[in-house]
Amino acid sequence: MRNLSVMIAGVGGQGTLLTSRVIGAAAIKAGYDVKMSEVHGMSQRGGSVITYVRIGSDVKSPAIEKGEADILLCFEKLEALRWLDYANKDGTIIINDQKIDPMPVITGKAKYPENIVQNIKARFKNVYTIDALDTAKRLGNIKVLNIIMVGLLAKSTGIPADTWREAIRETVKEKFVELNLKAFEEGYKIAGCMLELSN
Amino acid sequence: MKKLMLGNEAIARGAYEAGITVATAYPGTPSTEITECIANYDEIYSEWSPNEKVALEVAIGASFAGARAVCSMKHVGLNVAADPLFTASYTGVNGGLVICVADDPGMHSSQNEQDSRHYAKASKVPMLEPSDSRECKEYIKKAFEISEQFDTPVILRLTTRISHSQSLVEIEERVEAPLKAYRKDPDKYVMMPGMARKRHAIVEERTAKLAEFAEKSDLNSIVWGSREIGIIASGISYQYAREAFKDASFLKLGMVHPLPEKLIAEFASKVKTLYVIEELDPFIESFLKERGIPCTGKEKLPVTGEYSANLLREKLLGIKEEIYNNLNESVPVRPPVLCPGCPHRGVFYVLKKNKLTVSGDIGCYTLGTLAPLESMDTCVCMGASIGVAHGMEKAMGSESARKAVAVIGDSTFIHSGITGLIDIVYNKGTSTVIILDNSITGMTGHQDNPATGFTIKGEPTRKVDLVKLCQAVGVERIRVCDPFELDEFSKVLKEELAAEELSVIIAQRPCALLKSVKYKGLVRVNREKCQNCKVCMGLGCPAIVDTGNGIVINDALCVGCDLCLKVCKFGAFEKAGDNNA
Incomplete structure (x- = not known):
């Protein structure tokens, strides 16, 4: 079984924890061994948040090392840049094209880097960007941004779409299942279009 | 049935399966979910206590009364609960008593990086350390058996990467642990000097028996590989070591106090180079060195922060991972902040x-x-x-x-x-x-x-x-x-x-994240009124952004608390209606 390391980077409050749980649930359903690592507490208050999902036949460490992530799923551009060395050379990098200024930028002590996506594209072959916030707004709830990102990622994993749908049904709160399934379909569709374009 | 579980969730499940009826805690990252998850079981009385000392005292009372009880806290919480811990070691238990303590190497959410293993040694209480969620569930059940067999509280030590990692756990049925009879026994439960002197001697005998137990228990096990390198590790360090050293031999310690001296000496004698891999203090390493067993540990590995497989490869084998995709760009830090709407x-x-x-x-x-x-x-x-x-x-x-x-x-x-x-x-x-x-x-x-x-x-x-x-x-x-x-x-x-x-x-004023708190309508900036004086930037609200060409509101973050309306002298902030469904 091929090992797959997925690293999720975002800003506290963007719902990255739920994303990793959906990915974990889908991988289990697909018959893999899974270990995931999350960080709770202080960084969840708007800080830089990362979670690891390691999928394989017998996973030891729950942590992903630098240069190891097959997929880097980034909920925010600056976070993509921050955690870039964790992606492996041929890794897929999916970036939500959203900018959330960190406090040093807000207070004028630092500058938000420019051309992040272009710079990353210059280094990596498989870089996909999406305005997931806009898509989420269109669906009527910005909170589903995380499941749109799941939809995007699903296409690159080889795990069938129905397994993902089932994982979502089991993981998210019941009253949000329909909305989140819609969000998943959006992400999945967009990923399909992207892959076609890149082929 | 197998389920993906957080380490903390697996501990809760294990405690449930072990038949506990009382659980106490004061919340503290990374231990909080243990008790949150336990509270979902109707069979178990659970409480948030005012602090860890009270939490442990309540659990001790439950144990004296004959119930299996668990008390959970973060590492610094054990400082607060240290007073009852040291004497509960003397009284021992009636129903099994397990104290779960979660350390935070790397200080993800803590004010210090103390190593709780010293408490086990100092209070003369056995300590187990699981290395993934499956072991979290298995070890807490074993901890209850040890507690009752040896008449002692048992500490289950966790770290952030164990508590907050998820892995597969086999779900089993609960086995009820009926309330044991309570018998008035001042010699055991009243620690006045006369009684405590006798109990101290019993504690010393108990530690000796536990050390014997550690030699044979399957909590400690050897995985033989190449004899060139032998590694002694426990907890998450064991997993990192397995990643970094694919072919080495391993002595995995599931019980970190008391340590199995003979087993360690035997393992050490059969490998050429011996590494002790443990985050934080040289707890196991010191044990070896005091007994003249040569090993390499903290002379090469840090006492601070978390380990990783890469760190072990670099420090012990001199293999440095090549970072080929570093953009060498300065990335502004993103420290945590008070949420939008925070009172x-x-x-x-x-x-x-x-x-x-x-x-x-x-x-x-x-x-x-x-x-x-x-x-x-x-x-x-x-x-x-x-x-x-x-x-x-x-x-x-x-x-x-x-x-x-x-x-x-x-x-x-x-x-x-x-x-x-x-x-x-x-x-x-x-x-x-x-x-x-x-x-x-x-x-x-x-x-x-x-x-x-x-x-x-x-x-x-x-x-x-x-x-x-x-x-x-x-x-x-x-x-x-x-x-x-x-x-x-x-x-x-x-x-x-x-x-x-x-x-x-x-x-x-209630926390803005509480469901009961409903602010109405977001805020926007009236460009004609804004003088760009930036007084509002002093609020440190993540939703107020200085674009360089004026102040704007990030409507994905604004909750409409209206604090900014109160600091702007020019009335430049106004309600925008609720456009964020």
């Missing part, structure tokens, strides 16, 4: 304006230290704000207290702030203490506490009235004020600072 923002905005010395405490509001609010001067441990303010006043004279405040959250105040307040009343201090009452335990993720009016299971209960509590201990000046009413809050603060006696200001 503490109003308090710190006013404190900074008044240039006060602020002794702080543990909670979300510790973030008031960071730019741009930059209000907090000190933060030591739960409850320290009040004692520190009093000590500063006694050192610098009461004039200094006219320019100083202590700030402490509602839950933290109940945890251990109240004793500091009593000290000021008793010893004639004149400090101003601000209780940041956001109606919840915030940082750990919204746990109820004695001041919220609800139990861990969400049942309504009596609520500690903070005003009456302060009155009862002798505070005469008590003011209750909304920190978002900036003018009123400033006025109250100035009056209480000026008063040459102790005052308590209760800054009352």
